[in-house]
Amino acid sequence: MKLPPFEYACPATLDEAIALLASRDGDAKAISGGQSLMPILAFRLASPSLLVDLKKLKGLDQIKIDASGITLGAKVSWRQIEDDKRLATAHPLLQEMISHVAHYQIRNRGTVGGSIAHADPAAEMPGFSVTCDAKIVVKGSSGERIIPAGEFFEGPLMTVLEADELITEIRLPPWPAARRWGMLEFARRRGDFAMGGVAVFYDLDAQGRAVDAHVGVIGAGSIPHRVPGAEAAINGTTVDETAILAAAKAAAAGVEPLTDIHASAAYRRNLISVLLERALRAAVAR
Amino acid sequence: MPTSKHRAVFEVNGKAVDIEVESRTTLSDCLRHQLRLTGTHVGCEHGVCGACTIIIDGAAVRSCLTLAVQADGSQITTVEGISFDEGLTPLQTAFRKHHALQCGFCTPGMLMTAHALLTENPDVDEEGIRHVLSGNICRCTGYIPIIQAVLEARAAYKKPENA
Missing domain, CATH: 3.10.20.30 (Beta-grasp domain)
Structure with a gap:
């Protein structure tokens, strides 16, 4: 469909953008790449009275890597992550996960901040941020907040972001070089929204046992989330076949997927279990 | 409104x-x-x-x-x-040669996607072409001739070795 009518503003500074968002009492929306918002407008799922374009805001499109971790500016595009050679070692899981995001043309315009603000439960970036304990930095009329990703998502397309708040940065903890990880998702067409996806990583202690396992799922409920039962099944083990099968079983029990036109809840539950099993085998072999 | x-x-x-x-x-x-x-x-x-x-x-x-x-x-x-005169570009010629279109509705999008891809990376392999073209839907051809056309058009985007 054609888009509903709205006004458009293209402020030059972050403060102006926040003031514009605040001026409409929840009826204004920020747009950057627009790769999530434009379809929402085309479906007329939203009819904001004002779009605030972030195009002119400076300094939000940088990927910074140092000893304290990785910082992604909210306007960093999928393509920038894909092309940044430092990330192959600085955060291989990020590059792998991002390789599943949408298609070539969308990857050129879509941004990490936009995907997190949009909060599709099947999208990679929200799931990645939850799995990796990311901190989401937001700025609004009342100042800056730093929100753990695990507390950011409230439901499908719903977040704790206030109407006058903008995401400015996503901060990731550093990634140890020896970390074991795996990530798999299943979609009918590569780049489409996943019917289910799993990311897993853990470190090995001096005895070769897994510690600090993180298991995150997408497309398996109303928000992306970690699966503590599966993590517990991995921690303290050598991630042998018994542990892998136990984790896969725990993953099936630890998700509440929904039935929709693409797949039944039972199918998705089994999918998550199988994907975790395979992702763990990949992690062991890495 | x-x-x-x-x-x-x-x-x-x-x-x-x-x-x-x-x-x-x-x-x-x-x-x-x-x-x-x-x-x-x-x-x-x-x-x-x-x-x-x-x-x-x-x-x-x-x-x-x-x-x-x-x-x-x-x-x-x-x-x-993408063409500077009335003639076809090598990419368009390859599309015609391989019957990479039938109804033609998707063709402008296929051409622009392939043109951008080959301009960026004229050495892209078949898997890379398939990955990128997965964002373009064609309901006629079954894609195989499109991939063949893009594979063939790569040569025209390569810079001469001594340039």
Whole structure:
């Protein structure tokens, strides 16, 4: 469909953008790449009275890597992550996960901040941020907040972001070089929204046992989330076949997927279990 | 409902454009209706089919997922702009040779996507081509001839070794 009518503003500074968002009492929306918002407008799922374009805001499109971790500016595009050679070692899981995001043309315009603000439960970036304990930095009329990703998502397309708040940065903890990880998702067409996806990583202690396992799922409920039962099944083990099968079983029990036109809840539950099993085998072999 | 009008100044296929656009007009509709460049096709209008792919500042994008007003200050290439005369480009010739189109509706998007890809990476392999073209839907060909055409067109995008 054609888009509903709205006004458009293209402020030059972050403060102006926040003031514009605040001026409409929840009826204004920020747009950057627009790769999530434009379809929402085309479906007329939203009819904001004002779009605030972030195009002119400076300094939000940088990927910074140092000893304290990785910082992604909210306007960093999928393509920038894909092309940044430092990330192959600085955060291989990020590059792998991002390789599943949408298609070539969308990857050129879509941004990490936009995907997190949009909060599709099947999208990679929200799931990645939850799995990796990311901190989401937001700025609004009342100042800056730093929100753990695990507390950011409230439901499908719903977040704790206030109407006058903008995401400015996503901060990731550093990634140890020896970390074991795996990530798999299943979609009918590569780049489409996943019917289910799993990311897993853990470190090995001096005895070769897994510690600090993180298991995150997408497309398996109303928000992306970690699966503590599966993590517990991995921690303290050598991630042998018994542990892998136990984790896969725990993953099936630890998700509440929904039935929709693409797949039944039972199918998705089994999918998550199988994907975790395979992702763990990949992690062991890495 | 409120709306607003904006001046947008950009370049399309090397020609300067200075127009007034309504805030909600997509770039695809602006190209087709205001600039009468109907080579850019509009399929799904929500970013799934890839028919409306154009190139903005060197990057292939979906013109239905871009507002016309957001194009202000950019350089745009549409399917009308990839050949410099009445003849076909090597990419278009390869499409004809391999029967990479039947009804032709998806073809402008396929051409622009392949043109952007081969300009960036003329050495891309078949898997890379398949990965990128997965964002463009064709309901006629079954894709195989399109992939063959793009594979063959790679040679025309390679820089001469001694250049």
